[in-house]
Amino acid sequence: MLTFFNPEHARHDAEFEIFRGQQVPAFERAERQERVAQRLRERGHELRVPHADAAAVLARLHAPRYLEFLAGAWSQWLALDPANAQRLPYASVWPVRSLRDDVEPDNFIARLGLYSMDNGQTVGPGTWQAGRAGADAAHSAALAVAGGVRAAFCLSRPPGHHAGPDFMGGYCFLNQAAVAAQTLRDAGAARVAVLDVDYHHGNGTQTLFYRRSDVYFASLHGDPRTEYPFFLGHADERGAGEGLGCNLNLPLPAGSAPEAWFHALEVALAQLAAWGADALVVSLGLDTAAEDPICRFGLTGDDFSRLGQRLAATGWPTVLVFEGGYANESLALNTVRVIEAFDTGARP
Amino acid sequence: MLTFFNPEHARHDAEFEIFRGQQVPAFERAERQERVAQRLRERGHELRVPHADAAAVLARLHAPRYLEFLAGAWSQWLALDPANAQRLPYASVWPVRSLRDDVEPDNFIARLGLYSMDNGQTVGPGTWQAGRAGADAAHSAALAVAGGVRAAFCLSRPPGHHAGPDFMGGYCFLNQAAVAAQTLRDAGAARVAVLDVDYHHGNGTQTLFYRRSDVYFASLHGDPRTEYPFFLGHADERGAGEGLGCNLNLPLPAGSAPEAWFHALEVALAQLAAWGADALVVSLGLDTAAEDPICRFGLTGDDFSRLGQRLAATGWPTVLVFEGGYANESLALNTVRVIEAFDTGARP
Numbered sequence: 015m016l017t018f019f020n021p022e023h024a025r026h027d028a029e030f031e032i033f034r035g036q037q038v039p040a041f042e043r044a045e046r047q048e049r050v051a052q053r054l055r056e057r058g059h060e061l062r063v064p065h066a067d068a069a070a071v072l073a074r075l076h077a078p079r080y081l082e083f084l085a086g087a088w089s090q091w092l093a094l095d096p097a098n099a100q101r102l103p104y105a106s107v108w109p110v111r112s113l114r115d116d117v118e119p120d121n122f123i124a125r126l127g128l129y130s131m132d133n134g135q136t137v138g139p140g141t142w143q144a145g146r147a148g149a150d151a152a153h154s155a156a157l158a159v160a161g162g163v164r165a166a167f168c169l170s171r172p173p174g175h176h177a178g179p180d181f182m183g184g185y186c187f188l189n190q191a192a193v194a195a196q197t198l199r200d201a202g203a204a205r206v207a208v209l210d211v212d213y214h215h216g217n218g219t220q221t222l223f224y225r226r227s228d229v230y231f232a233s234l235h236g237d238p239r240t241e242y243p244f245f246l247g248h249a250d251e252r253g254a255g256e257g258l259g260c261n262l263n264l265p266l267p268a269g270s271a272p273e274a275w276f277h278a279l280e281v282a283l284a285q286l287a288a289w290g291a292d293a294l295v296v297s298l299g300l301d302t303a304a305e306d307p308i309c310r311f312g313l314t315g316d317d318f319s320r321l322g323q324r325l326a327a328t329g330w331p332t333v334l335v336f337e338g339g340y341a342n343e344s345l346a347l348n349t350v351r352v353i354e355a356f357d358t359g360a361r362p
Numbered sequence: 363m364l365t366f367f368n369p370e371h372a373r374h375d376a377e378f379e380i381f382r383g384q385q386v387p388a389f390e391r392a393e394r395q396e397r398v399a400q401r402l403r404e405r406g407h408e409l410r411v412p413h414a415d416a417a418a419v420l421a422r423l424h425a426p427r428y429l430e431f432l433a434g435a436w437s438q439w440l441a442l443d444p445a446n447a448q449r450l451p452y453a454s455v456w457p458v459r460s461l462r463d464d465v466e467p468d469n470f471i472a473r474l475g476l477y478s479m480d481n482g483q484t485v486g487p488g489t490w491q492a493g494r495a496g497a498d499a500a501h502s503a504a505l506a507v508a509g510g511v512r513a514a515f516c517l518s519r520p521p522g523h524h525a526g527p528d529f530m531g532g533y534c535f536l537n538q539a540a541v542a543a544q545t546l547r548d549a550g551a552a553r554v555a556v557l558d559v560d561y562h563h564g565n566g567t568q569t570l571f572y573r574r575s576d577v578y579f580a581s582l583h584g585d586p587r588t589e590y591p592f593f594l595g596h597a598d599e600r601g602a603g604e605g606l607g608c609n610l611n612l613p614l615p616a617g618s619a620p621e622a623w624f625h626a627l628e629v630a631l632a633q634l635a636a637w638g639a640d641a642l643v644v645s646l647g648l649d650t651a652a653e654d655p656i657c658r659f660g661l662t663g664d665d666f667s668r669l670g671q672r673l674a675a676t677g678w679p680t681v682l683v684f685e686g687g688y689a690n691e692s693l694a695l696n697t698v699r700v701i702e703a704f705d706t707g708a709r710p
Binding site for chain 2: 032035102105110127128131133179180242248
């Protein structure tokens with residue numbers, strides 16, 4: 015499968031993350047993309063650097079003040095104290111209900127909280143560059159598909175589906191799946207389906223399209239009552255305004271077996287077909303694997319092949335966007351299983 | 363001055379707090395109240411334990427689900443893992459804009475985030491007991507004033523003015539100033555003024571009374587553009603609904619001199635007098651002292667005497683509620699300066 019990879023991804027690669035107030039080794043590391051890229055090369059897939067600039071698409075999805083903050087955050091942090099080069103900034107206060115988000119504080123750490131939903135990962139020296147190149151990769155993959163390629167893979171990290179209109183969170187900064195969907199729309203697809211199969215609900219993608227009738231967001235994920243992101247992803251979220259009826263959440267209990275998962279997949283695909291999708295973006299999280307260290311579904315290698323085959327059988331022009339997946343040993347194998355099963359299923 | 367002290371305060375006394383992602387020695391420690399109590403005793407003031415139960419008042423100010431969470435939080439945390447007795451729980455994700463707060467997650471850490479605005483301090487083994495006794499102390503002090511005592515002091519920690527209807531934050535869990543104001547109202551005062559002179563804006567108190575016309579909230583504080591709580595306390599917040607016009611914020615730049623501070627105090631007191639207050643609650647933060655380690659105003663010992671004298675000159679029955687102040691060496695001296703200057707000024 016034609017793959018656009020993020021050549022700048024390793025510029026965002028923090029050694030630690032904050033988990034419940036403690037610094038712990040980070041799960042979302044550069045090694046993830048590198049292993050997948052290496053495996054794809056070994057298997058003969060074509061890897062390309064992105065050729066198209068996603069700036070205009072990003073500006074229509076994310077808030078200008080958020081993009082401006084992300085672009086300048088590291089230099090602002092350094093300007094406060096040269097010693098900050100040796101430490102990452104972490105937010106400490108968040109504008110929850112009754113607090114205001116319409117006045118941007120002058121205090122840098124407060125601004126970081128304004129533009130965050132958690133404090134697991136934060137902006138480092140190359141986060142903006144890595145995020146921007148990831149958006150370019152998603153944009154390039156979508157342009158290739160819009161140009162007639164049956165399917166393309168955006169291999170990029172950090173992931174994107176938790177990033178909302180104006181906040182980072184869940185290791186995500188810029189929403190690559192949303193960039194791919196918007197690009198397909200701009201290139202002529204009338205109805206774009208986003209199918210999110212990451213273990214975690216794609217709260218950012220849902221929010222970005224919640225009031226739109228031209229992009230349908232469907233997600234199967236661990237029930238947010240017990241799983242991250244906790245505060246979105248419930249079954250009663252059906253869209254709003256013009257987008258009412260264009261959002262489908264299928265939360266599954268942690269520990270659900272593959273058959274329950276594939277049943278939910280069929281429900282989602284049937285809904286997207288009934289809606290009349292003419293192009294598909296898949297938020298491809300591989301953290302549904304049984305061996306994933308921070309998730310609790312039980313998919314095996316064969317299940318990932320089955321997923322790839324099933325996606326190909328939809329017949330839709332498809333952009334696959336790499337999201338989560340933290341069992342680094344099997345991650346590349348499972349990713350390539352999806353990709354190659356898709357290729358096999360899509361062969362005329 | 364008649365003082366009601368919190369006999370359970372030391373049950374909440376974490377050694378560390380989280381500051382920008384790092385564990386640092388806590389500023390808000392039991393020593394704060396103990397030093398003030400000792401100084402008051404030495405100076406011959408009467409210290410009493412609270413005699414009245416604030417439960418019914420708390421239930422009208424804070425959301426039931428928040429009170430229930432606080433009351434059970436530590437035992438829920440222990441139930442997850444007996445080893446949790448040795449560590450405090452810290453939130454990791456917050457329901458900011460577009461995320462939902464109407465569904466309480468089953469995950470304990472997510473619930474902690476649902477009910478928090480920051481992650482500086484958290485619930486420990488005795489937080490609920492300390493908070494409840496503090497509310498009782500505020501309630502008892504207000505009842506004494508309602509019963510004819512000219513002024514009473516609620517000496518309690520953890521502080522309260524950042525605690526909102528359903529969230530903790532800024533070292534605060536239950537809003538003691540709000541309990542005192544509501545108690546005065548219930549006992550017959552028609553119009554209760556809350557004057558917040560802590561360095562930090564009392565976002566919780568403001569929010570609790572923002573739509574009410576029977577309690578006026580006025581605050582002088584460090585400008586939230588640069589100072590905690592960052593996301594509330596701006597000059598354009600004037601109240602809403604029936605409470606429109608019953609809220610006054612006087613943010614001052616960090617580093618403001620005492621004369622600017624006393625000028626703002628006069629503006630606030632003139633407004634409260636024009637409104638027709640018949641009782642006063644003072645959120646008495648002492649972190650306006652020049653030597654405070656985390657704040658940036660420059661009040662001296664004489665300024666605290668001047669404050670006490672000026673408050674007495676209003677003539678209003680007054681409940682003083684202890685809030686912030688982290689320069690432990692001078693904290694007790696400055697607190698007693700306010701108290702004794704008030705007593706002197708109030709003498710017939």
